[in-house]
Amino acid sequence: MAQTRILPPAENAYEYPLLIKRLLLSGPRYNPDQEIVYSNRSKYTYTDLVERIHRLANALTDAGVKPGDTVAVMDWDTPRYLECFFAIPMIGAILHTVNIRLSPDQIVYTMNHAEDDVVLVHDDFLPIIEAVKDEIKTVKTWIQLTDSDAAQQAPVEAVGEYEDLLARANDKFDFPDFDENSVATTFYTTGTTGNPKGVYFSHRQLVLHTLAMTGTVASFDEMPLMRSSSVYMPVTPMFHVHAWGVPYAATMMGIKQVYPGRYEPELLVDLLKEHKVTFSHCVPTIMQMMMATESIKTADLSNWHVLIGGSALTKGLCDAGAKLGIKLYTAYGMSETCPLLCASHLKPEDLELPLEQQTAIRVKTGIATPMVELEIVDPEGNPVPHDGEAKGEIVARAPWLTQGYFKEPEKGEQLWEGGWLHTGDVASMEPDNTITIKDRIKDVIKTGGEWLSSLDLENLISQHSAVAGAAVVGVPDEKWGERPHALVTLKPGEQASAEDIQNHLKQFVESGEINKWAIPEHIDFVEDIPKTSVGKINKKLIRDQLQ
């Protein structure tokens, strides 16, 4: 380590730990009367938010919560959840945002693994608790959340209902200072195999993510997403990587926030219209559902800017959005990365381009955001050329990446192999630093020493007029290591042979989009392509079946 000069602070000097309580300083100061809206139910001001956070901290403390405890939340996207984002870490406890879309078995696994001490649970999820209550090991205290006049009968004994507890609690809490490396939040990420894995983020990490995100979205030329006049509505769940961390940033900047509760497409569109929402983030599926509503046809969405993540923003969705006036951008990250790593970056001159050329930029994975180190590397960890062709795994360093998986040191070591966080995504990088994701590394086909994107092949096969869907996986091959194997479903009444598909692919060899060796020898026509519970192609199952 270089022998730099480090000076001790003056005797009285205050060293300033990066704590979540400090994100709450500026928003209420900028705009004390700014609104925080709960769907079509209620609203309150930033001044109220601060008071409620203080009351919640007292209510939790009164219920026995101590620093270091883990407090789980099972709720829809509500201002209550925003209050938990702040109050729970601010008393030194850990916020566990429970993924309510997991199976009850997986939910109880995560609650036990995280060692939850307290659970705040909405009426709607009491049936889950009912089903698994005998397996819950560490929870000592339950708090009920309700949107009705009175909380429902619970299968566990609760200390009270959230609003009742807040009403009874003192409205001043003296939030302590502590080490900025204290764990603030945790949640679980699921793969196709094995148990969910717990990622965790410290106060320091969340503060830095918030600050960098604000700067990043400030650089969007078209309309910076985070300024006084912005109106924010999350459309990715708050349990999913803290709604991508945007609620922290929006609160820091004091902008209007609209929490939709449940994701009902008609309701979401109504809220967009009523509150003139300018900034959201969501996965492609929800965007498609909103676009399919009747009411969106009468909405003025020319000022609605949406970060798309979770799955790739396709050209089709981006163009459909543009027709409605919606500005879509790609954002890239994962549960392990807090999540922001990368986002679309349109330069001023790009905004002068025809819409279809803008789409070509918006659908790329984008350019890494400030303070993020990002590289694409070969299996030995060496950077591959930034020529838009060579593929490598995206590896990252940033101040806000999970430092491991909770209580699974070996998996943490794998994640951090060689001192870089391995995303498991394969991408190419253009000379202008723009990244495009090509595949998941476990799905990429390693053939003849080259990486072949299964996603690219699927897209090209799907362009055949008879094809309804396609899945491509690598199968072991003595000579080439692996060779691509395609499963194809046909549209009703259509016919095609393997040779037809191969001939169709040859045009892309001629146009230079793929190499000759990318054309699969093996093409099977099937009735259905195996999917996972969340609707993704289950390539692991396909590979197992082909073996």
Place this chain on the structure above:
Amino acid sequence: MAQTRILPPAENAYEYPLLIKRLLLSGPRYNPDQEIVYSNRSKYTYTDLVERIHRLANALTDAGVKPGDTVAVMDWDTPRYLECFFAIPMIGAILHTVNIRLSPDQIVYTMNHAEDDVVLVHDDFLPIIEAVKDEIKTVKTWIQLTDSDAAQQAPVEAVGEYEDLLARANDKFDFPDFDENSVATTFYTTGTTGNPKGVYFSHRQLVLHTLAMTGTVASFDEMPLMRSSSVYMPVTPMFHVHAWGVPYAATMMGIKQVYPGRYEPELLVDLLKEHKVTFSHCVPTIMQMMMATESIKTADLSNWHVLIGGSALTKGLCDAGAKLGIKLYTAYGMSETCPLLCASHLKPEDLELPLEQQTAIRVKTGIATPMVELEIVDPEGNPVPHDGEAKGEIVARAPWLTQGYFKEPEKGEQLWEGGWLHTGDVASMEPDNTITIKDRIKDVIKTGGEWLSSLDLENLISQHSAVAGAAVVGVPDEKWGERPHALVTLKPGEQASAEDIQNHLKQFVESGEINKWAIPEHIDFVEDIPKTSVGKINKKLIRDQLQ
């Protein structure tokens, strides 16, 4: 300290120190071909900037610079200086930005006190070095900077000229990791008494200041100051609190930067026009000088946004700026605070107001920026009411405040009395959290247990039609502690008596602007009001003379 949970990182996990080298990641990535302009002399791209920073690091290392060394720079505002902002701290050394406006005696004091090892000095400052060279104690190495074809003959032996050294140096440097609390920069702040005092900032502090500043300026609704299409030109010197830290933020965001060299008003206006500058910062005096040029009359300045600091932005200057289309904002901070603490905050609805009402908001000190804790306190350190009336000293906590004065621990303890940085500024705070500075604490008049602003009184006296200027100081008084004493200069040919001035002030008692006891019993008419070398009223001298 609360017993929070701190988890050790996975064995391979990379802990991410906040180092200045990381501010350099994103700008060149966003805009490799973006321009950095040196006045009307030359320009280069962000790609060139990165290469030159690597070359400078090698050139310095070749010249013997080691981590922990102090490297001083005496230059105008140039891209060279920007390179030093990065390369010097990035190798683990400390950048000393020498205040070239100090007297040669003070300059040599700061160089000896900072223990400068290396000095980079521009031709124009060689006469200073010539005058004091025998008193310089620690400097081992000199590097010359020139804007001519060849460097001038130097009074000290230099290892070479900057451009020559860069041309000879390797273009790749492996910048090390080290503790983020390492000192990155130092410079000296001067008061009316005593020697200059050295403040210092760590890598962590500068990174956090940069991130928070980017978010702050993102919240400016009228036009966020830092987005891809922005063009930045500093008009406060780079030696003065790193040009308020904006070059770091601009570089992180990859925006076009224009460095003007010397501050010649006609040249500055020409650069504004040629490069369509959108964002600057300066002190009122320079703004007045630019406004007085002939060429500004033909400039379209409707997209020029300027933060005003150093002295108060007056209503007159703000209105004059508005007439030219310039958007002026107050920014508040000091050398000890890196500097950003506070800035004008116009809400969307404020921008709908008539210009004169906007001015009333723009000239206030503003609202504290994100991550800053700010309070106004009485002499016992207790907060005074936020009613727009009560006055208190501004005290602050933030992640980027100097932790003391270099080698002067007692002064550092005073600065940080009670764990808050004492700014020495007296202000009131309105219920909407807007701060207005009223006085320096050493100039405020403590009478009958109340604080009376000398600045307020001076402003009111100056509104008398016969008055050219006024200075008010507190003089000891047995009954009241202190009483105000006014010195007044009259306009040529005008006459007024003490009673005239007192009667003039009575209208402000009636309108409620001041209390009856604020009217000075003692009013002297003088030829000249004593001023300091930088043109401020020398109240210390006035108090000494009155005793």
